[in-house]
Amino acid sequence: MSPGSLSRVETRRDLRDFLALTDRLYAGDERFVPPLHATVRGWRRRGVPLYVLRRGGRVVARTTLHTDAALDARLGRATRLFGLTEFAEEAAEELFDGIAAAGGGRPLFGPVSLLPNQAGGVITSGFAERGFIDSAWNPPYYPAAYEAHGFTRRFESDTWICPVPDKPVFAFDDIRLRAEELRVHRGDRRRVKEQLPILREMLNASFASLGYYTPISAEQLAEQTDGLAYLLDEALLLYLTKAGRPIAFVLCLPDISAFVARIRGNLHPLNQLRLLATRSRFRREAVLIVKGTVPDEQGRGYMRLLSRELHDGLRRGGYHTLRSTYVERTNPGSAAQYTADGRPAAARLHLLRQGPRVRELRALEPDFWRAPSAHNTQPWTLTYDGDEVAVGWDPARALPVSDPTGRDLRLSLGAFVECCLIVCADAGLDVAFRPDPGPLRVGFLHAAERRYETPFTTADVRARGANRGEYHGGRLPEEVAGAMEGMRRLPCRDLADLLHAADLHQFGDRRVTRELRAWLRLTRRHRRYFLDGLSDRALALTRVEALGLRASLALYPALRRLGLPRVLAGASRGLLDYDGDVLVLVGDVTEEVGLGRALMRNWLTLSGLGYTTHPLSQVIDCEPTREVLAGRLGVSDPETLLHVARVGRPKSPSPPSARCRS
Incomplete structure (x- = not known):
């Protein structure tokens, strides 16, 4: 097909x-x-x-x-x-x-x-x-x-065209020949089949460290060198032994390119006879096919010895030009023979790789968008540009009042990046992330050498979610709590007083409450109910509770002085009055995107074990409660408290939160 x-x-x-x-x-x-x-x-x-x-x-x-x-x-x-x-x-x-x-x-x-x-x-x-x-x-x-x-x-590489020097340019101390039991061997048309296995062993050892190299089998080498004996100039096939052990080699061939081009690649029997009859005409230019030194003998100047002998053979054979097949730029040792006199490369060559195409990534966006964000604002943006995708944010979806430092924004961007990488890996796409902060940008998704290594799948991303309802009692097992990256934990009841104080602060601030109200979706009639924000279902509210919250917030300016903030804060007073755990993310504020990725991995780990989370970061949004929490955790710098959430097994499931991409 x-x-x-x-x-x-x-x-x-x-x-x-x-x-x-x-x-x-x-x-x-x-x-x-x-x-x-x-x-x-x-x-x-x-x-x-x-x-x-x-x-x-x-x-x-x-x-x-x-x-x-x-x-x-x-x-x-x-x-x-x-x-x-x-x-x-x-x-x-x-x-x-x-x-x-x-x-x-x-x-x-x-x-x-x-x-x-x-x-x-x-x-x-x-x-x-x-x-x-x-x-x-x-x-x-x-x-x-x-x-x-x-x-x-x-794999950026270069090819070279060099005149054969009329005098030696590679020095080697000949005293070393006897002292190190070195011997230079030359090709032999009658013994090519015996010499090829020696070259193959050195070739595979010399190039084993290169990322693209796969060992050449005896069958592959035989195919690639079929007819070599007829073209071989014995002075241009050299290998070096040390105490009888082959350690370095170089293979050059007369350049028959002009003949091959003239016959358009059709080396049928008649053209083979023509080549053999005229092969002496092709002893003016040579092509260096391959050379190498076994790893444990590299850096000792042995290739300089072979290069000296090669140039001598080229001069005696009447060659005036040496061309090289491509030499990767990460292999400066192999290029040294050509760069010794400062000569520029004749051509630059690249192998090419096509990573995920735009349409492949766009098809995965609904799962990328399953990442968590404060108030479910989904602030992320993807800007496709050639072979890279910029990961940024829409300022209209940020929370400048309740998140003035951008802490929650950057954590959510990190969680989004982690979702992208997990989903791409599960789809068989080799994608990586490169941090590169810029205007409204945190970095780039780009084609990678290999797939992102992760134990998680797209199904795990889809299954994860927050749950603001009631939890069963019980602390996290030690092995689970200990596996949480960057997290500290404390009993739920130890945070109950701080949560109430933080809620009072939050609902007492007009600007914070106004911003929260803009992201509430408390009725299905809201035009963005199925797109973003905090719905009545996500907040685990009954229809009556949702109606009451809508009415009270609509009348907030008038009711604020009558104690509405205290009423709203009272709704969470018993939330932490049970035997459970609260997890606090602690880390460097300059690494918030990376810590957001770690946070996403933690949540996926917990989700896979049947746990869910409920974000309570209002505790660290309020400066007094943040400082008290830092003291309880033994953290010297309160600014390093980055996220707070209770964790446990919910008594009832929570529906998936709405997403703009679905």
């Missing part, structure tokens, strides 16, 4: 069309070096899916779409790979939509042929230089087309 508008290569004609696309795209342009047809046919025989995009019967784009279990294990996630990807500029959108459809929710990574440690990438500079074997070349419109469709740059 083909994804989107892509059709899978099924017939010989399909395969011919797949291979012929670049003949048309790059007609007359020798900068592009096509893959060998035999290699592509071999991949298809092995089951690698090839796809083409047709318009009016004509192929305008192509790609592979494949997976690799070893790379998935290395990256810790399932990834859809793509490669051999070529397209006409006007076909980019349809191609990438098809590739995304094929991803099935997996992150996309490429272009690679077939793996990152084999070949691939997109060049983002150096378009004037021609490509070469085992390297990439593409037109200037490729990077912009990828990025316009949500791909981001990964």
Whole structure:
């Protein structure tokens, strides 16, 4: 079955069309070096899916779409790979939509042929230089087309074009040769099959620490080096042993790119004979395919010795130019050979990764919005911009009177971020959060290398909720209380007097009460009853209680002097008169977003154990009660008290609070 508008290569004609696309795209342009047809046919025989995009019967784009279990294990996630990807500029959108459809929710990574440690990438500079074997070349419109469709740059690398120096530039103390039992070995066409396993062992050890590298099997190496003996210049395959142990290697090949481009990648038997007959013509430029040093011998100058010997072999062979396949920028040791004389890179190359697309994230927003917020204002905003999503807030949904410092706002933003990450992880999306405070912003959600690690799921997010009704008596088990991040606890009754005093303060303040009233939804006739705010159901009020509260608040200016605040505060007088727990979040006020994330994890943990919470942060909104509470907890700085809630097992369930996204 083909994804989107892509059709899978099924017939010989399909395969011919797949291979012929670049003949048309790059007609007359020798900068592009096509893959060998035999290699592509071999991949298809092995089951690698090839796809083409047709318009009016004509192929305008192509790609592979494949997976690799070893790379998935290395990256810790399932990834859809793509490669051999070529397209006409006007076909980019349809191609990438098809590739995304094929991803099935997996992150996309490429272009690679077939793996990152084999070949691939997109060049983002150096378009004037021609490509070469085992390297990439593409037109200037490729990077912009990828990025316009949500791909981001990964594994930044460089390729190099260096003149072969006419005298040695790499020094090595030859006294070390005898002292360390060092011996330089050269390639041997007759013994290539014996030497390749030695190189493979060093290759896998040398690159094992790179994030994208998967060990090359004997079968893969045999496939990649098929025909090597016919092309090999024995002076350009070197490896070093120390006391008989292979520790470093370098492999260069004569650059036959011009020949491959001229025959359009079709190295059929007749062209093979032509290459063998004319191979001496290709002893002017060489390509450094790969080099490395085993980890425990790195940093001791052994690659300088091999580089010296390589340059000597290049000079004696009449070569004037050395090209390198891509070298990742996190691997400066490998680039040292090219940067020694200050030479700039010939081209910059990136592998590309497409994380969650906008429509995938937007589809998850109803679950993101299940995060808690003071008065259920849901202040969060998501601003989609390319491959990042800014997490911010709407000032119209803040509480400037009752939350003048923005403490509750930042805690709720942290809880929102945690919800986003949990929900994305459960949906199979690799998303991370980068704190980056700015105007009306706390940071960015962005594509990540791996999925957010969390024990929670979207179902847990949906199941969590506050409950302002009655709780069964009973303290939290020690192991549960001890697992709460950043929380202190004390018995409910120890907070009863402070809660009453804080409620008196809250209802006695006209501005605070007016702000609270603006977020109350005490009748279903309220136009925002099912969207946000505190409903009668969320407050566990009966119809009569809700009606009474509405009436009293409507008459607040007149009734305030007659003792209405005391009446309203009295409603909670017995709320904490039972054997239960109150949890208090204590932490650095500069880390409130991060602490909001921790708070969300605590609430989800409690919810999973059958507990629920009831926020009582009015106790720390009132300065006198906050100071008394700090003293009871033994906290020296009252400002570090950030959230208060009672916790327990409710006697009856509470309906889910309303949400703007549903």
